[in-house]
Amino acid sequence: MSVRLRLTLSYAGFILLAGALLLAVVWVFLLRYVPDAVLIASDPPGRDPGLFVPNRSDLLRAFAPRAAAASAFLLVFGLAGGWFLAGRMLAPLARITDATRMAASGSLSHRIRLPGREDEFRELADAFDGMLARLEAHVAEQRRFAANASHELRTPLTVTQTLLDVARRDPDRDTGQLVDRLHAVNTWAIDLTEALLLLTRADQRSFPRGHVDLSLVAEEATETLLPLAEGRGLTIETSGDIAPTMGSHPLLLQMTTNLLHNAIVHNFPGQGAVWVRTGARGRSVTLTVGNTGEELAPRLVSTLAEPFRRGTGRIHADHVGVGLGLAIVTSITEAHDGTLTVTPRAGDGLIVTVQLPAAPS
DSSP states (O other): OOOHHHHHHHHHHHHHHHHHHHHHHHHHHHHHOOOOOOOOOOTTOOOOOTTOOOOOOHHHHHHHHHHHHHHHHHHHHHHHHHHHHHHHHHHHHHHHEEEEEHHHHTSSSOOOOSSSSSHHHHHHHHHHHHHHHOOOOHHHHHHHHHHHHHHHHHHHHHHHHHHHHHHHHTTSSSSHHHHHHHHHHHHHHHHHHHHHHHHHHHHHHHOEEEEEEEHHHHHHHHHHHHHHHHHHOOOEEEEEEEEEEEEEEOOOOOOOOHHHHHHHHHHOOOTTTTEEEEEEEETTTEEEEOOOOOOOOOOHHHHTTTTTTTTTBBBBBSSOOSSSHHHHHHHHHTTTEEEEEEESSSSSSEEEEEEEOOOOO
């Protein structure tokens, strides 16, 4: 049976039961004042000889048909009214079901937008609309990411194919130079693939969690990238307090390394600076990485966390990195229930702040 039919039978059964109880109360109340038999003495002077005094049997014969008729009326009324009320109550559920079918068929742009007062159905519809909006945005982001990843992965493969075609047409060509270029292109493809795998791992949150101090992670990342900074003539300043959080040490180290790497690469060679600060405030800890560099418009800064994006647009040349640095940072931050803020620095450069929940004391 459908839910509407079950609700209808429930309403009708309740009304019928209430009517039966009411009739039973009336019957019991009447029985208290009606004897089983009535004895009438001989007619005294002045008594009407045609006087009729009913007993319980007479009352039963008069009450039972009317009680049955009232019960039948209550049953019909309960079924009709219950069917109508159940339909009115389940109408929002039908709209939600239609929206679910449309979403299952691939149409994520439809919204329920249920009108009326705030009740359980309205809360369910609003929650479903919010889920559809997030799902639509996620699907669109995944499609853009898949298209960009396919384009970026195709580039090293195309370069490799071109180098091999050139070597085939010119067998006397120096193989040493060819091997070096193939090695560089292959390294680029491996780095890109590993970055994509790391991004997927962070999105799925499939990693163990433990106690991690962001200040120690920042020092470790700084020591790793210090030769790169010195080679470019940059200075790195690390300061701050202990910043304990719960998470994956390898992923948080990768996040910090990516931020530092971007701050070093996108900087002024020979005269730039990078600084890293950690801190704890209340129930959260922060990691801030700032650098000097070219001045970026706020509109462009808001797109830097997208995959395969740079301050000057998409990757086209042999630039350092594979264009997934801030995208990986964003995924790792979200996987640790944190927030990432990228703001242009006054004058030049960027300031990137990662805020994570503090570890319980």
